[in-house]
Amino acid sequence: MNQHSGATSDQKSAIEPTKDRNGVDQVVLRNPRGASARISLHGGQVLSWRTDRGEELLFTSSKAIFKPPQAVRGGIPIFFPQFGNQGSVQKHGFARNKIWVIDSDPPPLNHHPSDSLGKACVDLLLKPSEEDLKIWPHSFEFRLRVSLATDGNLTMISRIRNINCKPFSFSIAYNTYFSISDISEVRIEGLETLDYLDNLCQKERFTEQGDALTFESEVDRVYLSSSNMIAIFDHERKRTLMIRKEGLPDVVVWNPWEKKSKSMADFGDEDYKQMLCVDGAAIEKPITLKPGEEWTGRLELSVVPSS
Numbered sequence: 353m354n355q356h357s358g359a360t361s362d363q364k365s366a367i368e369p370t371k372d373r374n375g376v377d378q379v380v381l382r383n384p385r386g387a388s389a390r391i392s393l394h395g396g397q398v399l400s401w402r403t404d405r406g407e408e409l410l411f412t413s414s415k416a417i418f419k420p421p422q423a424v425r426g427g428i429p430i431f432f433p434q435f436g437n438q439g440s441v442q443k444h445g446f447a448r449n450k451i452w453v454i455d456s457d458p459p460p461l462n463h464h465p466s467d468s469l470g471k472a473c474v475d476l477l478l479k480p481s482e483e484d485l486k487i488w489p490h491s492f493e494f495r496l497r498v499s500l501a502t503d504g505n506l507t508m509i510s511r512i513r514n515i516n517c518k519p520f521s522f523s524i525a526y527n528t529y530f531s532i533s534d535i536s537e538v539r540i541e542g543l544e545t546l547d548y549l550d551n552l553c554q555k556e557r558f559t560e561q562g563d564a565l566t567f568e569s570e571v572d573r574v575y576l577s578s579s580n581m582i583a584i585f586d587h588e589r590k591r592t593l594m595i596r597k598e599g600l601p602d603v604v605v606w607n608p609w610e611k612k613s614k615s616m617a618d619f620g621d622e623d624y625k626q627m628l629c630v631d632g633a634a635i636e637k638p639i640t641l642k643p644g645e646e647w648t649g650r651l652e653l654s655v656v657p658s659s
């Protein structure tokens with residue numbers, strides 16, 4: 353296990369290696385107050401994020417399939433190097449279908465103002481296989497640091513480096529399935545008046561109204577150039593989920609609603625009521641890296657009680 357990324361500064365934080373029932377390696381992070389996060393090496397996917405009161409903040413489908421290479425329907429799959437079908441590789445890219453490894457000696461990360469002591473964290477690494485290089489001929493190193501702070505905040509920092517001799521471009525999204533009380537009761541603030549591309553209308557561009565976003569039918573949109581803070585208000589659960597992001601200008605909002613839910617084999621018919629995907633992303637303007645260059649994107653999730 354990676355000592356560098358372990359909770360060396362606080363004895364009560366912990367990282368525990370474990371396996372799921374199919375033998376896939378996982379890591380559980382715990383903070384001193386009892387909050388936890390479970391990360392699978394399959395896809396580098398965060399599968400669970402719990403508060404110190406044991407409340408699960410991420411949704412997992414009631415029909416989720418835990419069998420690689422298919423990504424689990426829930427948690428936080430990572431879309432890379434492509435979003436949707438906009439590129440030469442499989443839908444949403446291959447990163448979510450691959451087995452990542454624990455990075456035992458990650459290069460140091462620049463200190464961030466909100467980084468605090470006592471974080472439990474794990475560093476994962478994905479490099480392309482021979483097979484990946486045939487469909488996407490670009491050598492890269494994708495480093496993902498997942499950390500759980502003493503205040504329970506979950507942070508995911510991605511560093512993607514071009515280790516090839518020619519430039520490449522990519523898109524990325526942290527496809528975050530939040531667990532919510534009821535899709536008809538929640539609202540998102542932070543996307544008002546923004547332009548968005550509507551995936552349900554051939555990616556046509558529209559402009560959002562001035563009100564908070566509420567839901568009464570299927571939604572599949574990419575909001576463009578948003579501010580770095582988005583909030584999901586869940587009145588019934590008396591909590592607000594906050595998304596802070598850096599390097600990720602776009603936000604995907606997705607809920608399949610009733611009809612589409614029934615067409616997905618790994619999704620329960622009624623599951624759409626308890627989930628909402630809100631993804632920090634870089635989609636509209638793909639990121640280009642010259643040889644040797646590195647890109648960093650940061651997503652921090654937190655929950656605050658509300659009345």
Ligand SMILES: O=P(O)(O)OC[C@H]1O[C@@H](O)[C@H](O)[C@@H](O)[C@@H]1O
Binds near residue numbers: 572631
């Ligand atoms: O079924 P998948 O491949 O995990 O994709 C789920 C959804 O992911 C969302 O992010 C997309 O906006 C949707 O268009 C898509 O349907």
